[in-house]
Amino acid sequence: MKSTEPAWHEFALQLNYAGSLEAHFGAARIVDQSGGSRVTEFTASGERWTAKLYYQESGICDPGDVLPTGTAWEFDGVREHRIAIQRHGEEDPVGEQKLNAHIRPRWDGMRVEQSDGSRRKLDVPFREGVNVVLSGSNVDAQRYQPLLRGAATALGLNPGHFRDPHDSSTVRDGERYVRVHCDASGPIHARDGPIAQMGHLLENDRSGYRKVVQNDDNDHGENLPGYYHTVTLGPSRVREAFPEHTVPVEIKHYYAREALSRSKDDPLRHPKLGVSYQVSRWDGSVGVTPDELADLERELDRTLRAVLEDAGVTMTPGAGGGPFVEDAYFDADLTELEESEQPPKLNLTRIRNEQESIVIRQLMANGGLSEVEEEALGTLVTDGGKVSPADIAEEHSRHVGSVRRALRRIDDMVEREYGSVSLRSPHVAEMVHDAVQQFREASRSVTEAAGQALLSAERGLSDATSALMTWCAKHGVDVDNRGEAIEAIRLGEIDSDRRRPGDPLRGVRWELREGLKRWLESGRDREAFANATVRWREEDRGRRSLPASAILR
Incomplete structure (x- = not known):
């Protein structure tokens, strides 16, 4: 394969040199002797470069006559130094091949002043030394440290101060x-x-x-x-x-x-x-x-x-x-x-197929989405900010434990981090959105069918019938064509905290009794309710079903 060699654009290093403050002291002496700055030229790899040493004010708090480490401090206040390094104009007409070394003293126990005037202690990973932020553009990354040492030598500053960076040194850009x-x-x-x-x-x-x-x-x-x-x-x-x-x-x-x-x-x-x-x-x-x-x-x-x-x-x-x-x-x-x-190979087709396979597998597992899973995914699809399991639980009046369990069951589609949860990618979000919409459309169809059967039987809604229809809509109730008998009741997921030792059907029975109450208040026959098949889901036992009569007795 043929290609071209990329070039370096921006690059930056955070360099720590531990053991001594001599780099700072030496730069201060040169600046004072030179009236505030010094400019020179040097050669590196056959190229001409310029170097300028100058200073700037610092936010480091004045340590007084002696540093916390015991080293004498012979300055009024604290200054920081910079070395501007640039390819000579005759060899770089564009003028964009350059570096800048920002040299700052460091000692254990030093304090710095914040923009609001407050002061804080700065963490220093060694007893004494200097920190150098070395940044630039259009220069090979391997040349940054050698060019710093070359510039230091030309300026009269010991290049040995800038050898052997401390382990805390890192690339910043x-x-x-x-x-x-x-x-x-x-x-x-x-x-x-x-x-x-x-x-x-x-x-x-x-x-x-x-x-x-x-x-x-x-x-x-x-x-x-x-x-x-x-x-x-x-x-x-x-x-x-x-x-x-x-x-x-x-x-x-x-x-x-x-x-x-x-x-x-x-x-x-x-x-x-x-x-x-x-x-x-x-x-x-x-x-x-x-x-x-x-x-x-x-x-x-x-x-x-x-x-x-x-x-x-x-x-x-x-x-x-x-x-x-x-x-x-x-x-x-x-x-x-x-x-x-x-x-x-940037195989985005493979990644797309893997994500689609994950969504399809999750949606098909155990016969489709549970009610809590559908609610959680619906929130993740529509919410634009950070979402936590507690947020989802509050939105849908669920126990947060039920939401967390539902999220674990659809773990491949979501990512959880630091108390928040999100869908894996926009592509997954689009597929989930379609699936949730289909789920809700199916639920609406069931609800409309149940409501129509009840409405045709009632020929006008009483308060009791309206309450019954609300309950039927919530639980996806299937009724016969005349609206006189229930064929199926879907309760969704039953929270584990509503089950008791020796009475595992407690939560299911509570929901059924609420529905039976509304059924009877609307003037319907108890037996027509008791003959219905009840379907629900439990975290540890999966999907379950029993006749309503077996649960209510």
């Missing part, structure tokens, strides 16, 4: 991208394309990290199909599509704001397809060693290529004969991939 010709990118952002389909099949119905965006209008209100289309997948969704992958990602097709004003000869007229690491979407982390950075790059690239392959973009020529457009930082040439770089 990272995006790999390709630039696709605008004539070839349509299948990526199409309504049936991989971005939309992943959102439809792999996104939780209402989870906190759900993000599917399909915006075809730019900031000026002009229509540009595919202007900003994204889908965000948390770790479990990523593994569903790519079993070997772990990190949460955002897959994004997007144009520059000024794209429509550019000619097709300008790279900015053509969209990017990017895959970025989403650190806020999980509790895990990615470390900063070369091997860990390589693993992250591999997952991002494999995901990106899988999307391209699914959309058929690698086989679709653009205006210039190829699907990709070269820019200042992305090389559009196609190369043959090594076997280890081959992307996984």
